[in-house]
Amino acid sequence: MRRVEGKVALVTGGASGIGLSAATLLAREGAKVVIADFNVEGAKEAAAKIKQQGGEAAGIFLDAGNEESIKAAVDFTVEHYGTITVLFNNVGLTNLHKDLDVVNIDLDEWDRLMNVNAKSVLLGSRFAIPHMIKAGGGSIINTTSMAAFAGDSTRSAYGASKAAVANLTRYIAAQYGKDGIRCNAVAPGLILTPAAKNNMPQEVLDIFAKFNALPYHGEADDIGYTVVFLASDESKFITGQTIQVEGGHYMANPSIADFNQFLEKARNQ
Template sequence: MGRVENKVALVTGAASGIGLSSARLLAKEGAKVVLADFNEEGAKNAAEEIRAQGGEAIGIFLDAGDGESVKHAVEHTVNHYGKIDILYNNVGLTNIRKDLDIVNIDLDEWDRLMNVNLKSVLIGCKYAIPHMIENGGGSIINTASMAGFFSDAIRVAYGASKAGVVNMTKYTATQYGKHNIRCNAVAPGLILTPAAKNNMSEELLNTFAKYNALPYHGEADDIGNTVLFLASDESKFITGQTIQVEGGHYLANPTVPDFKEMYK
């Protein structure tokens, strides 16, 4: 207990999945947490659950595609709790129906994903950093993705936006490290959030499992615990890094599982 005691954290996309897990773990370890989400009711209900378990949290509305809304979330955090020590830029969108290959991608969808997945991270940092400087430092964590490192048959906008998050993390760390502000990212592979469980068939999950180095899929708390580590002083000499939390899915030559089967 107490790994982030008396720190104030803003977590975006916190009503469910990875954001909710991170908010719960931060609160459990002593942080005062602002849960911000487009699903305002979900964010407020989650905050109420945290308070019922002895933590301190509030839920607020956030439209990550609206820069003013992102700014307001930062300012609301500071006005309510007096400071901001931890910013977790977690909001991200993907759309496999419109975010296709280079030739067939919907260009409006490209703009939408760049705005939500990348620009919102910039804006969150832009408005949180001055408060962190005034407060003597802070920790920023961004949600990247393994799609930012490896290509796919579709989702070119998603992959490009997440690659941007990886590089923006380095720029932020470089530009504000002397102010005692660290910036790191976490790159999830397949994580069995409620949304993933509800939208992925057993066949698809088995295909992912085949190529994992580990014999199980990731859970939201696997990311949440990484976020907690990066938010805490345990990681005080780590900055500019993107930690890949993906079960070894991208670790080996992709033919390895097939050859193992062939030579049984």
Template sequence: MKRVQGKVAIVTGGASGIGLASSQLMAKEGAKVVIADYNLEGAEKAAQELVSQGFEAQAMFLDASKEESIKEVVEKTVEAYGTLNVMYNNVGGTNLKKDLDIVNMDMSEWDRGMKMNLDSVVYGCRYAIPHMIKAGGGSIINTASMAAFASDSVRTVYGASKAAVVQLTKYVATQYGKQNIRANAIAPGLILTPAAKNNLPEEMLHMFQKYNALAYHGEPEDIGYTVVFLASDESKFITGQTIQVEGGHYLANPTVPDMRELMAKKQ
């Protein structure tokens, strides 16, 4: 089933993890995909693999911290394919050694984090929207995070910037809905990307799973399928929303897992 047949899509941060899974799934569902990433070698490898399987994809270099680089990717995409239908603003992250509590955080990380997580989305929208208007409409998808909805002892700039992405998504949806442009966000919980697997100790992974409503962690494809849905016409009456894809981690009263353990001991 070709759910996004013929659509032209840009995926920023598309060389690995969630971006790579989303690029692969959209290409397999019929989209012409531009994989834009700072890791150009990784993006080229991903694009070549898709092309070798008969799908349409190409790689482009993207430095998401620079407005001009985002603008260039959008313009080159339209040059190559004549239009733009889907913009997936997926670049983001933080430096856990610097993004600490508000008193102790490195303020240079505040500036860098806002630029990477929020400004990149702003410019992705800013430069994609005019081309989508010419195309008669389009779908903007932004990667937010569950950190936008639940606070933490650290990751101050990450949570604040992702909360801003949630609200920015609503503004874009409101401002351009009458021109048939939809804007939605996805808020992942812990997803087993290569970065998560390589950097999180096993104990921490078990801790997250303990508090999930489901008995397992999310995979990059779980976000990718949500991206395909939001890119497709199946979601044509959905806009301004943030879909939480997090395995029910934040669903229950936080005492539930501990209460289960307590009750099990008493039996």
């Protein structure tokens, strides 16, 4: 089933994790894909692998903190494949050492995360939208985070920047819907990307598992398949929405895990 046949997609942050999954699945479903990443060798390797599997892809360099680099990525996509009809704004940074609570946060880090996490979405959309209008429409998909919808003890800039992405998604949808452009976001919870697997202690993974409604963690493809859906015409009447892909982690009363543990203990007494 070729769900995005004939579409041209630019995937930022596409060399690994969620971006790589989305790029691979989009290509498998018929899209021509440009993978843009700061890790240009990883982007090119990902594109080469897609080609080996019968898909169409190209890998290029992207500095998501630089306006000209973002414009160049959009321009390359249009020059290479003739148009752009899908934009997956997926780049996001976090820094556990500097992005702290409000009193102690490094203010330079605040500016850096706002620039890369939020402004890059604005700029990618800004440069892609005129081409999408010429093409008769398109789909913009932004990666926000569950951090946009709940407070935390740290990562203040990350959460604020991702909240900006969630609301910017609505603004783009409202402003360009009449041009046939849809804009939606996906909000991952904990996803077991290679980076998460390699850097998160088991104790942290267990904490997340305790509060998930489902008995397992998410994988990169869980987000990738959501992106394919939002890029496809299957979602043609969906715009301005943020789809939360987080295993029910934030769905229930936050005390439910501890309360269930209490009930289980009471039953066994």
